[in-house]
Amino acid sequence: xxxxxxxxxxxxxxxxxxxxxxxxxxxxxxxxxxxxxxxxxxxxxxxxxxxxxxxxxxxxxxxxxxxxxxxxxxxxxxxxxxxxxxxxxxxxxxxxxxxxxxxxxxxxxxxxxxxxxxxxxxxxxxxxxxxxxxxxxxxxxxxxxxxxxxxxx
Amino acid sequence: xxxxxxxxxxxxxxxxxxxxxxxxxxxxxxxxxxxxxxxxxxxxxxxxxxxxxxxxxxxxxxxxxxxxxxxxxxxxxxxxxxxxxxxxxxxxx
Numbered sequence: 001x002x003x004x005x006x007x008x009x010x011x012x013x014x015x016x017x018x019x020x021x022x023x024x025x026x027x028x029x030x031x032x033x034x035x036x037x038x039x040x041x042x043x044x045x046x047x048x049x050x051x052x053x054x055x056x057x058x059x060x061x062x063x064x065x066x067x068x069x070x071x072x073x074x075x076x077x078x079x080x081x082x083x084x085x086x087x088x089x090x091x092x093x094x095x096x097x098x099x100x101x102x103x104x105x106x107x108x109x110x111x112x113x114x115x116x117x118x119x120x121x122x123x124x125x126x127x128x129x130x131x132x133x134x135x136x137x138x139x140x141x142x143x144x145x146x147x148x149x150x151x152x153x
Numbered sequence: 154x155x156x157x158x159x160x161x162x163x164x165x166x167x168x169x170x171x172x173x174x175x176x177x178x179x180x181x182x183x184x185x186x187x188x189x190x191x192x193x194x195x196x197x198x199x200x201x202x203x204x205x206x207x208x209x210x211x212x213x214x215x216x217x218x219x220x221x222x223x224x225x226x227x228x229x230x231x232x233x234x235x236x237x238x239x240x241x242x243x244x245x246x
Binding site: 075076100101102103104105107125127 | 191194195197198201202207208209210211212214
């Protein structure tokens with residue numbers, strides 16, 4: 001993870017097209033400017049960045065299932081729960097499940113665990129739109145970085 | 154069993170926080186009820202789940218934007234309800 005660059009996903013572990021589920025892993029860095037403020041002397045990953053991590057896992061799931069034809073943009077977070085603290089060096093397992101594929105939108109349920117213990121979970125909604133100009137290539141580059149493209153497209 | 158309109162009105166009331174008595178079959182979702190596009194996606198999700206269908210929102214939006222159909226065709230509730238009933242019937246046939 002590079003928190004300050006919003007690179008929340010390190011590696012795609014699996015993408016199951018039949019069950020429409022993705023599993024990814026991420027390791028919280030030992031150091032980050034984020035920890036200088038959150039909180040001085042007591043580094044904790046902010047809940048908003050855990051939400052972003054679940055959203056990115058969900059986004060890559062939607063991208064992979066749709067073959068990178070459209071871009072999912074986060075539009076709603078429901079039922080978010082943060083169950084414990086996350087500090088530097090924690091190995092995160094993130095899963096996202098497609099709950100509903102609507103016309104122009106998608107709904108996922110996502111969760112994060114560490115060593116089998118629940119960290120957080122939420123229901124996320126995305127608006128599905130054509131790629132803004134140039135974003136297609138950026139997303140494909142990121143997808144290659146995390147090992148998604150080789151597996152899905 | 155609640156009618157399609159009653160179910161849709163209940164969904165709109167709960168999702169968009171609009172008093173139920175303000176919602177009538179003649180209500181235009183956008184012009185009369187002030188529902189924006191983001192809230193309408195939430196409503197569409199609830200309708201999809203309640204009726205087991207997939208409202209073709211992208212197709213409707215495209216038709217309205219291209220002038221092939223007036224917005225009233227889809228966003229006046231009695232018309233929306235008729236389309237939901239048609240989608241449910243098509244699914245069952």
